Amino acid sequence: MYRSAEVFWHQIFGSIVAFLLVSFLGAPGSAKAQTATDQLSGKLVITGASTLAPLIAEIGKGFESLYTKVRVDVQTGGSSRGIADARQGLADIGMVSRAMKDEEQDLHAFPVARDGVGIILHKDNPVQTLSDEQIIAIYTGKITNWKDVGGKDAAITVVNKAEGRSTLEVFLHYFKLKNTAVKAQVVIGDNEQGVKTVVGNRNAIGYVSIGTAEYDESQGVPIKLLPTGGVNASTETVRNGTFPISRPLHIVTRTPPVGLAKAFIDYAQSKAVHDTIKQQYFVPLAE
Amino acid sequence: MGEDRVETLNRTQNPREWLATVLVWGAATLVTAIFSWLLGDILWHGLSHISWAFLTAPPENAGRRGGIGPILVSTALILGVCLAVSLPIGIGTAILLAEFTSAQSLFGRVTRRSLDVLAGVPSIVVGLFGNAFFCKALGLGFSILSGGLTLACMVLPILIRSTEEGFRAVPVSYRLSAASLGLSRTTTLLHLLLPAAVPSLLVGLVLGIGRAIAETAALIFTSGYVDRMPESLLDSGRALSIHIFDLSMNVSGGDANAYASSLVLVVLLLAINGTASWLANYGLHRKIVTI
Numbered sequence: 215m216y217r218s219a220e221v222f223w224h225q226i227f228g229s230i231v232a233f234l235l236v237s238f239l240g241a242p243g244s245a246k247a248q249t250a251t252d253q254l255s256g257k258l259v260i261t262g263a264s265t266l267a268p269l270i271a272e273i274g275k276g277f278e279s280l281y282t283k284v285r286v287d288v289q290t291g292g293s294s295r296g297i298a299d300a301r302q303g304l305a306d307i308g309m310v311s312r313a314m315k316d317e318e319q320d321l322h323a324f325p326v327a328r329d330g331v332g333i334i335l336h337k338d339n340p341v342q343t344l345s346d347e348q349i350i351a352i353y354t355g356k357i358t359n360w361k362d363v364g365g366k367d368a369a370i371t372v373v374n375k376a377e378g379r380s381t382l383e384v385f386l387h388y389f390k391l392k393n394t395a396v397k398a399q400v401v402i403g404d405n406e407q408g409v410k411t412v413v414g415n416r417n418a419i420g421y422v423s424i425g426t427a428e429y430d431e432s433q434g435v436p437i438k439l440l441p442t443g444g445v446n447a448s449t450e451t452v453r454n455g456t457f458p459i460s461r462p463l464h465i466v467t468r469t470p471p472v473g474l475a476k477a478f479i480d481y482a483q484s485k486a487v488h489d490t491i492k493q494q495y496f497v498p499l500a501e
Numbered sequence: 502m503g504e505d506r507v508e509t510l511n512r513t514q515n516p517r518e519w520l521a522t523v524l525v526w527g528a529a530t531l532v533t534a535i536f537s538w539l540l541g542d543i544l545w546h547g548l549s550h551i552s553w554a555f556l557t558a559p560p561e562n563a564g565r566r567g568g569i570g571p572i573l574v575s576t577a578l579i580l581g582v583c584l585a586v587s588l589p590i591g592i593g594t595a596i597l598l599a600e601f602t603s604a605q606s607l608f609g610r611v612t613r614r615s616l617d618v619l620a621g622v623p624s625i626v627v628g629l630f631g632n633a634f635f636c637k638a639l640g641l642g643f644s645i646l647s648g649g650l651t652l653a654c655m656v657l658p659i660l661i662r663s664t665e666e667g668f669r670a671v672p673v674s675y676r677l678s679a680a681s682l683g684l685s686r687t688t689t690l691l692h693l694l695l696p697a698a699v700p701s702l703l704v705g706l707v708l709g710i711g712r713a714i715a716e717t718a719a720l721i722f723t724s725g726y727v728d729r730m731p732e733s734l735l736d737s738g739r740a741l742s743i744h745i746f747d748l749s750m751n752v753s754g755g756d757a758n759a760y761a762s763s764l765v766l767v768v769l770l771l772a773i774n775g776t777a778s779w780l781a782n783y784g785l786h787r788k789i790v791t792i
Contacts, residue, residue: 259643267726268563268752287727287737289643290751304637404750426753433754493562495753 254474255283262296262309263380264404265423266463269327269494270309273487277478284474293380297321300466306475310464312380321466326482327496330424330460331384332447334409336416337436341365344440350389352419355397360417373411373420374398381405384461385421412437424457425449425495453497463496540767547764550757556765560728563752564744569762571730575645575738576714578731579724582649583656583713584706590653591660592702596690598661599668613662620658627655628719636723643737648724655719656709663708667701668694700781707777711770717742741766 260270267290274286291299293310300308300321314323333349335341341364344352351357352370361367374396375382386393400418402408408422409430424447427439439447443458451457471479481487488498558568594612602609631651641647671694679689717740725737728744739747745762748755 264751268747271726271728272563285729287643287725289725289727289737290721290747406753406755407750409753429753 253283254281254477256474257285257287258307258474258478259287259289259305260307260309260465261289261291261299261305263293263311263463264290265311265329265380266309266326266465269463269491269496270465270482272490272494273326273482274478276487276490277481280481281477286478292378294378296466300468303468306467307471307478308466310380310466312383312461312464314464314466318466321468322470323464323466324479324483325462325464325499326487327463327491327498328452328460329463329496330447330449330452330457331381331388331421332424332427332459333419333421333440333442334412334427334437335419335440336412337438338416339365339438342440346389346443349419350391353389353391353396353398366417368417371400371415371418372396372398373400373402373408373418375408375421376401376403379403380461381421381423384459388459409435409437423495424452424460425497429495449495449497453500455500543760543763543767546757547760547762550761551764555761559730560744560758563755564728564748564758565752565754566758569741569744569758569765571728572739572741572744572762573765575724575731576741578645578734578738579648579652579720579740580710580713582646582734583652584710586650587653587656587660587709588706591657591705592664594657594661595664595668595698595702599665600690600694604669613665616658616661619654620662622655623718624655624716625718627651628722630654631719632722641735643723643725643727644735645724645731645738646734648720648738648740649734651719651723652713652716655716656713659709659712660702660705663705664698664702667698667705670701671697703777703781707774710773714766714770714773715742716740717746721746741769 258274260274267288271286271288274288277286278284288309289305293312296305296308296310297318298308299305308321310318310323311329314321333344339360341360344363348357348363352363353372353374355372357363358370359367360370374393375385377393382393385391386396400411400420402411402420405422405426408420409426412418412420413436424439427437427447428449431437431439441447445451445457447457452460465479465482467475467479483499491498555568556573557570559571560569561567598609598612602612628651631647631654635641635647635650636643639647641650675693675697676689679693684693720740721743724740724743726739726743726747727737728739729736731738741762745759745766748759748762
């Protein structure tokens with residue numbers, strides 16, 4: 215115990231001195247991606263969707279352990295940022311947690327996994343199913359009380375996602391809604407935040423990534439996923455393609471990838487990362 | 502004696518006085534209760550996960566398992582950069598404002614007003630500025646250096662205003678006596694005014710560090726998200742507050758480690774505050790007396 219503490223502080227002190235040296239000697243951006251014949255080295259900057267960030271960071275760690283001279287830096291900020299940074303060349307690779315749009319055809323997109331978006335209610339809410347029409351009516355404010363859809367006499371709290379979030383776009387696309395038509399009481403950002411909002415309010419309705427909701431449900435968090443279009447919301451139905459509200463998770467580049475970026479994209483699309491994808495509660499692409 | 506008794510009786514019987522007493526005590530109890538609840542909740546959920554291994558190991562599986570070693574190092578480095586930049590600039594500006602410009606002069610008023618405005622700028626705005634200026638315009642990229650410099654922009658107004666108040670609180674007679682003894686302005690500043698202003702400087706420092714170490718929004722766009730052990734100040738490094746935010750809001754199943762990391766953050770803050778007040782009370786007292 216004591217020894218390890220000593221070694222730890224030793225390392226920290228040593229590294230602080232090293233930082234100062236390195237940072238004054240090394241100019242910014244000097245470690246750009248370069249391809250060696252046998253060994254890849256350099257730094258790969260990846261920015262974009264916060265949904266994808268933990269997954270790509272984990273894939274990056276696996277990649278770093280294969281190529282020890284490579285550093286993969288993952289930054290978050292949303293899919294729109296992933297697109298913008300990849301276009302401007304601020305990032306080598308962008309992360310986009312939805313299908314690519316028509317105006318984004320200038321980018322080269324590579325799917326790495328799938329994710330489903332499921333409607334969630336509090337576990338104590340007696341409502342077991344909602345039709346698409348009912349969900350549209352709830353989200354546009356035409357139905358405001360649970361008793362109109364077979365529940366208790368209580369006002370519905372509508373939880374919506376913030377502008378720029380891919381889950382929002384996937385949700386709106388499936389239900390053919392415009393965001394301006396949505397009458398929401400709560401607007402949230404990340405998936406876990408959506409789950410926590412519904413847990414804290416028995417009369418709330420929200421939608422989050424199915425992987426997140428499924429994991430939380432298995433951990434005893436009091437939420438339930440509603441079926442959509444008669445199909446149960448689960449990672450299994452997302453995998454076999456039967457679940458209607460699902461989205462591909464992409465990584466994108468501005469130019470056709472070469473060298474380091476190509477090696478990383480090949481690795482991220484290989485079977486070697488399927489366990490990592492499942493660990494992050496996403497669904498690997500079918501072979 | 503007799504009058505005292507009458508007054509005491511009057512007070513307890515007067516409903517307005519009684520109500521005021523209840524309200525004041527109620528407010529104080531509420532604040533204490535909320536703080537205890539918060540601390541208790543973090544301790545309850547976090548304490549069992551804290552271990553030496555947690556404090557030194559790198560995060561695994563997006564932070565659900567493993568520890569926070571590299572994150573603690575990044576946080577310390579970001580804070581170090583922030584203080585190394587803001588302390589000299591802050592003390593310098595405070596001296597200029599308090600000792601070399603009058604409180605009524607236009608320059609002094611404009612500077613003070615802009616500092617007050619700057620102190621109230623939301624941290625996300627500072628973060629976007631830091632991203633545009635340090636990361637892109639200066640080409641520092643996502644790095645500990647960018648993060649520390651951005652935090653320095655946030656901490657400076659608090660530090661300057663607090664230190665300036667400290668200088669202004671030193672009685673004019675000190676300066677006059679020093680001048681009449683033929684001491685130079687620099688000597689007066691270094692040996693007389695600066696030690697006397699140190700308690701206020703420390704207050705500003707504690708407030709500033711408190712704001713900096715708990716900062717999330719300004720850092721996510723500047724020092725970034727990378728949870729690897731940093732190798733230089735130009736590497737991106739994830740701060741503790743960003744780690745907590747990501748674990749609780751973006752990573753399912755990250756709550757246990759989020760609580761443990763929160764506990765570490767709270768303990769760090771309490772330790773910094775404790776050290777500063779100890780310094781203000783004991784460590785620096787002697788210096789003022791001997792000179």
